[in-house]
Amino acid sequence: MKIQVLLTGNEIMSGDIVDSNSSMMADLFSKYGWRIARKVTVGDEMETLVEEIRSLSSNSDVLIINGGLGPTVDDLTAQAMAEASGQPLAIHPDAMAHLETWCGRRQIQINDANRKQTLLPKGCAILANETGSAVGIQMELNGCLVYATPGVPSELRWMLRHEVLPQLLKHFPSGSVETRRLLVFGSGESTLQQLISNQYPDWPDSIELGFRASMPALEVKLTTRAANSDELDTWQQRLIDDIFQDCYIANAPNSLAQATIDALYREQLHVATAESCTGGMIASQLTDIPGASQVFEAGWVTYSNAMKQSQLGVPAGDLEHFGAVSEPVARAMAEGAKRHSGADISVAVTGIAGPDGGSEQKPVGTVWIALATPEETHCYALQVPFERSMFRRWVSACCLDLIRRAALGLTLQPRYLARFQNH
Numbered sequence: 001m002k003i004q005v006l007l008t009g010n011e012i013m014s015g016d017i018v019d020s021n022s023s024m025m026a027d028l029f030s031k032y033g034w035r036i037a038r039k040v041t042v043g044d045e046m047e048t049l050v051e052e053i054r055s056l057s058s059n060s061d062v063l064i065i066n067g068g069l070g071p072t073v074d075d076l077t078a079q080a081m082a083e084a085s086g087q088p089l090a091i092h093p094d095a096m097a098h099l100e101t102w103c104g105r106r107q108i109q110i111n112d113a114n115r116k117q118t119l120l121p122k123g124c125a126i127l128a129n130e131t132g133s134a135v136g137i138q139m140e141l142n143g144c145l146v147y148a149t150p151g152v153p154s155e156l157r158w159m160l161r162h163e164v165l166p167q168l169l170k171h172f173p174s175g176s177v178e179t180r181r182l183l184v185f186g187s188g189e190s191t192l193q194q195l196i197s198n199q200y201p202d203w204p205d206s207i208e209l210g211f212r213a214s215m216p217a218l219e220v221k222l223t224t225r226a227a228n229s230d231e232l233d234t235w236q237q238r239l240i241d242d243i244f245q246d247c248y249i250a251n252a253p254n255s256l257a258q259a260t261i262d263a264l265y266r267e268q269l270h271v272a273t274a275e276s277c278t279g280g281m282i283a284s285q286l287t288d289i290p291g292a293s294q295v296f297e298a299g300w301v302t303y304s305n306a307m308k309q310s311q312l313g314v315p316a317g318d319l320e321h322f323g324a325v326s327e328p329v330a331r332a333m334a335e336g337a338k339r340h341s342g343a344d345i346s347v348a349v350t351g352i353a354g355p356d357g358g359s360e361q362k363p364v365g366t367v368w369i370a371l372a373t374p375e376e377t378h379c380y381a382l383q384v385p386f387e388r389s390m391f392r393r394w395v396s397a398c399c400l401d402l403i404r405r406a407a408l409g410l411t412l413q414p415r416y417l418a419r420f421q422n423h
Contacts, residue, residue, distance in 0.1 A: 186416030
């Protein structure tokens with residue numbers, strides 16, 4: 001089955017909103033072994049819409065049009081479908097009944113703008129809409145099944161699952177597909193691809209390997225037919241054991257923060273944080289996880305030198321002689337947080353996120369991380385060459401990973417740190 005998608009709307013073309021609907025469709029269809037072959041985005045321009053509907057329907061088994069079903073003058077999908085199919089617009093009785101019910105429940109008087117949503121191509125069928133005022137449209141054009149769906153994500157999600165999907169399952173073969181998404185922190189996709197290619201030049205054709213670069217973790221995706229699930233188990237474990245090793249975090253939808261909380265809980269350890277340049281991001285990510293209160297003791301955001309002294313006990317002499325971004329200060333912050341909170345592990349971070357504030361000795365991107373464990377305090381000087389937002393996200397992720405490693409007894413000198421080590 002060849003599926004193509006036509007996304008409509010000036011707001012998508014201008015960047016006012018980001019398309020997430022096609023991702024929703026792709027994710028749903030992939031579970032049945034189907035893929036979107038192509039997606040096209042156009043603005044609210046009638047001639048272009050009609051041209052694309054004719055062209056895509058001539059080269060598809062299924063065309064899904066998303067958006068343009070609303071009551072305003074720039075909602076053109078129904079009219080464009082009518083012109084593309086050579087049918088006139090006419091009030092659809094089922095669409096009118098739906099609108100009357102929708103307005104009646106809300107005690108809204110039907111007006112001309114609402115009524116526009118009942119003008120559909122003559123002879124088409126409708127797709128029910130559980131919450132919205134506009135029904136979807138279903139018709140056949142050039143031997144292609146065409147479905148017009150609402151742009152509102154919640155309405156689209158319901159319509160796909162309850163209207164479009166059941167029809168596709170009647171018309172087209174499907175197969176259950178199993179996907180594993182493995183989260184890895186500290187390695188880039190090109191590095192991992194090369195390692196996998198070197199280690200496994202005979203990678204099986206039955207398992208599709210994919211990568212999705214994100215921040216902070218990289219997602220490695222393994223996809224196969226459900227009938228090959230035992231083989232999928234085997235190759236997943238080989239990757240973890242032979243390639244990823246201690247850089248493997250968990251399988252999605254877990255996150256680095258979730259994996260850190262899980263590690264602390266499993267070992268019955270407690271953590272505290274002391275942050276400067278990350279502004280509380282580490283503590284925030286940890287406490288976003290339900291159940292974090294069982295392992296998270298406290299967090300300090302000590303941006304000023306005065307707060308570093310009064311809240312964490314950083315010696316004034318260290319601040320004066322070494323500066324806030326230094327090993328002694330990071331060490332004192334971590335040990336102060338551990339001492340005041342009673343936690344087993346604490347992490348502290350102090351750095352220069354930029355874009356200003358650097359010097360020749362301490363350029364923008366300089367950061368000191370201190371990790372206080374029950375045995376000793378480890379300090380790391382890094383040079384992280386990212387812009388401010390990315391700098392804070394990466395440094396926070398690094399701190400989470402170091403906490404995770406300390407809880408699990410893994411090496412506290414992971415390979416990825418060498419790329420940023422400030423010697």
